[in-house]
Amino acid sequence: MGGTVSANHDRANLLEGRGLTKIFGTLTACDHIDLNIAKGEIHALLGENGAGKSTLVKMLFGSLEPNSGEIFWDGKPVKITSPGVAKKLGIGMVFQHFSLFEALTAAENIALSLNDGSPISTIAAKARALSFSYGLPLDPDSLVGDLSVGERQRIEIIRCLLQTPQLIILDEPTSVLTPQEADKLFETLERLRSEGKSILYISHRLEEVKRICDRATVLRHGKVVGHCNPREETAASLARMMVGSEVKAVVRAPAEGIETASALLEIRGLSRKPATPFAIPLKNINLTVRAGEVIGIAGVAGNGQGELFESVSGEVLQQDAGSVRIRGKDAGAFSITGRRLMGAAFVPEERLGHGAAPRMKLSENLLLSRHATDGKAFVGSGGMVKNGSVYSAAQRIITAMDVRKSAPDPEAAALSGGNLQKFIVGRELDRKPSVMIVNQPTWGVDAGAAAHIRQALIELARSGSAVLVISQDLDELFELSDAIAVMHNGELSKPLPIAEATFEKIGLLMGGAEPGHAEHGMEVA
Amino acid sequence: MRIELVKRPQRSALFSMLSPFIAFALTIIAGAIMFALLGVNPLNAFEIYFVEPISQVWQLHELAIKAAPLILIAVGLSVCYKANIWNIGAEGQFIFGAIFGSIIPVLFPQFEGPLVIPLMLLLGMVGGAFYASIPALLKTRFSTNEILTSLMLVYVAQLFLDWLVRGPWRDPQGHGFPQTIQFGDSAVLPELMPDAGRANWGFVFALVAAVLIWLMMSRMLKGFEVRVLGSSPRAGRFAGFGFNKMVFFTFLLSGALAGLAGISEVSGAIGQLQPVISPGYGFTAIIVAFLGRLNPLGIVAAGLVLALTYLGGEAVQSALGISDKVARVFQGMLLFFVLGCDTLIHYRIRLIGMALTKANGTAKLEAAPKLEEAR
Numbered sequence: 001m002g003g004t005v006s007a008n009h010d011r012a013n014l015l016e017g018r019g020l021t022k023i024f025g026t027l028t029a030c031d032h033i034d035l036n037i038a039k040g041e042i043h044a045l046l047g048e049n050g051a052g053k054s055t056l057v058k059m060l061f062g063s064l065e066p067n068s069g070e071i072f073w074d075g076k077p078v079k080i081t082s083p084g085v086a087k088k089l090g091i092g093m094v095f096q097h098f099s100l101f102e103a104l105t106a107a108e109n110i111a112l113s114l115n116d117g118s119p120i121s122t123i124a125a126k127a128r129a130l131s132f133s134y135g136l137p138l139d140p141d142s143l144v145g146d147l148s149v150g151e152r153q154r155i156e157i158i159r160c161l162l163q164t165p166q167l168i169i170l171d172e173p174t175s176v177l178t179p180q181e182a183d184k185l186f187e188t189l190e191r192l193r194s195e196g197k198s199i200l201y202i203s204h205r206l207e208e209v210k211r212i213c214d215r216a217t218v219l220r221h222g223k224v225v226g227h228c229n230p231r232e233e234t235a236a237s238l239a240r241m242m243v244g245s246e247v248k249a250v251v252r253a254p255a256e257g258i259e260t261a262s263a264l265l266e267i268r269g270l271s272r273k274p275a276t277p278f279a280i281p282l283k284n285i286n287l288t289v290r291a292g293e294v295i296g297i298a299g300v301a302g303n304g305q306g307e308l309f310e311s312v313s314g315e316v317l318q319q320d321a322g323s324v325r326i327r328g329k330d331a332g333a334f335s336i337t338g339r340r341l342m343g344a345a346f347v348p349e350e351r352l353g354h355g356a357a358p359r360m361k362l363s364e365n366l367l368l369s370r371h372a373t374d375g376k377a378f379v380g381s382g383g384m385v386k387n388g389s390v391y392s393a394a395q396r397i398i399t400a401m402d403v404r405k406s407a408p409d410p411e412a413a414a415l416s417g418g419n420l421q422k423f424i425v426g427r428e429l430d431r432k433p434s435v436m437i438v439n440q441p442t443w444g445v446d447a448g449a450a451a452h453i454r455q456a457l458i459e460l461a462r463s464g465s466a467v468l469v470i471s472q473d474l475d476e477l478f479e480l481s482d483a484i485a486v487m488h489n490g491e492l493s494k495p496l497p498i499a500e501a502t503f504e505k506i507g508l509l510m511g512g513a514e515p516g517h518a519e520h521g522m523e524v525a
Numbered sequence: 526m527r528i529e530l531v532k533r534p535q536r537s538a539l540f541s542m543l544s545p546f547i548a549f550a551l552t553i554i555a556g557a558i559m560f561a562l563l564g565v566n567p568l569n570a571f572e573i574y575f576v577e578p579i580s581q582v583w584q585l586h587e588l589a590i591k592a593a594p595l596i597l598i599a600v601g602l603s604v605c606y607k608a609n610i611w612n613i614g615a616e617g618q619f620i621f622g623a624i625f626g627s628i629i630p631v632l633f634p635q636f637e638g639p640l641v642i643p644l645m646l647l648l649g650m651v652g653g654a655f656y657a658s659i660p661a662l663l664k665t666r667f668s669t670n671e672i673l674t675s676l677m678l679v680y681v682a683q684l685f686l687d688w689l690v691r692g693p694w695r696d697p698q699g700h701g702f703p704q705t706i707q708f709g710d711s712a713v714l715p716e717l718m719p720d721a722g723r724a725n726w727g728f729v730f731a732l733v734a735a736v737l738i739w740l741m742m743s744r745m746l747k748g749f750e751v752r753v754l755g756s757s758p759r760a761g762r763f764a765g766f767g768f769n770k771m772v773f774f775t776f777l778l779s780g781a782l783a784g785l786a787g788i789s790e791v792s793g794a795i796g797q798l799q800p801v802i803s804p805g806y807g808f809t810a811i812i813v814a815f816l817g818r819l820n821p822l823g824i825v826a827a828g829l830v831l832a833l834t835y836l837g838g839e840a841v842q843s844a845l846g847i848s849d850k851v852a853r854v855f856q857g858m859l860l861f862f863v864l865g866c867d868t869l870i871h872y873r874i875r876l877i878g879m880a881l882t883k884a885n886g887t888a889k890l891e892a893a894p895k896l897e898e899a900r
Contacts, residue, residue, distance in 0.1 A: 025535075314765075315763065337765030353759055354757075354763055357753050359756050364749065371749070371765075379746050383747055384745055
């Protein structure tokens, strides 16, 4: 299928994959995938989570060996048996999750991956020159631990460029950037394209793909479902190709009478010292979430959102009991169980190992967060667990949230990310909490499931609960929120009502410009 | 050539169940080689070691006497280990249980009646729990490694007992032997069937403890808490389960059970305190716990097997003149093979040739995402 498309293309192929197939047990992650990347193009690889994008890329980068299929590089058949081989051919990769040592400098990290014995000072000089020429400012002598996520990504990109690759693979590169940082990245990518390099760009952000990519290959359930020129498509038509059906748009009726509604979650002058040398301190955070509204917290990852979540959830207690108030009562001295009993519910960022115990069944994972709030329903006399009622409650959530699974009560780790997230969110919604705090509600969740989760959160708010959503996904926050506040370096801006908020304004706040912050600080003082 | 362990994407349920049996078979094979090297006919030796010690009813009673402390201690340890908390000091907690429980018969021998035994057992549990609370306190307060502290406290307990029976608690009419007075009749744990053999109530305690702990671990919220904190501590914190509380809970529980084993042993099988009251039950129980797959019911079976290694060791010593240290060798091999089997259930071995190593240097870094994908 792909072969015919490339034949129509005017440029020569740099890389061509034919019939690439990868099977894991009973799952065919990639099913006869054809992919052609021409010289000097930015090629998008689109697909929902679990569509096979990562598997395909890992085969191209030599981390996985295909069960069948061939790869041609510059027209010649090649076997990419390891990342070392891929690098030698001229394939570089920037991973979604960085592999950097926080305690080393940028240059030392680069030296570790180059592994060619050249002295650190030479590498630092090269890196500095390269970063300058591509407009990716970076001080090679700075400690990675002190750098922002955007800066860390620059190290990864420069590390990749130092190996002078012909093909650069970028896996969801903008998910950790502010809109302004993303713009810079796009400039760099366009520059690389003009130098004749090819880029394979993996993303689920359709607007970006439309903006910078020349061609797109769309995957669904491990198969290629189409090739297209993203510039000629609309975001909706691309989404339809990815999902295979119409994605329901999230409906958000305007919230009414919020100003007079009671404040269900209040954070007052919350500060927290960093728990580890690389943690972010929280500085005098103030926020009120009223009944009926959704407040979003935007921010680049690692600006204290995790610390804020831990503090509000009660996984970490506050010295000043009044710094976190739930339904008008001081909650700072209460543990997470106590706060749940006050009517709050929490969904953490990490699904496996935090929100759910991976090796435990879904029914057991239901008990995980609800053993106290539903003590009567789930735990009988003498602390015996009522397995029957836990099981049926789990099934009720599974049905309500349309969780797809292979067994009646599988282990959490056996579910796909999106389905597990639907269960974890559903587990809390099922309680009808009056305060709901969610960190990254749809991180790595496919479009259909994400729309489902967002709609459910809005409906919870409209039914009279206070919902606080922490997210790195600006599109999501604009879809969900009645007001958006921005977290930067442990400080929280004043929430901007959604009518006033623009990507531009939020983006500036994410980057550290804080209009209105001084005023905000004074108000507290 | 280099050997590497690669995590398996899936554990085989069948082999998880078979692993204790495979380990036992491997122990027998290695034992046969050992006997052959010692110049003894292995078949003959095995008959003396494993069959003869349990061929008569009174011998089964001896088996129960040896198995009781092993099961009691191991059941408590299984809870610790399920919570990923490593109490290695059950031997010391056993000794402290024995010492605390002996306070009544040694210091107040005139106190008699039906209350004496229950009080002694209670004190024994308090003693074991008290001694186990030390490493728990050190761990929660100062983040010390509980493996080291609980282990080292074993030696403290052994020397403390030694000092007690040579010093303040020595029987004045004992002709200078380092031992306390013989316990009075009401301080001796009754035998179950005095006509058939010596087995005492300790064995019943062990079975009851096994069933109760099994119930707790499989059916109760507390057991769920233990399993969550042991398998994913962060999810446990999210559930509102306190890790420090769990450290205390598991240490106090396992300490109390070890203490109960200690006082039962002294009051039932020995009848007085002496410098050495345990042939290493507290350590052997670690093997029992793992051989029983940390399942209290499996531990009952494993306890009986390990008890047999003690009896067999005594039997080969008297019949063949081989040191009874052979029992320790068997126990060691058994633990080694159990852990080996368990490792191979979770990992497979990959051999890497030297020539390839260099090329694979980078490939290794990618192994982790590869496995995640496979999962």
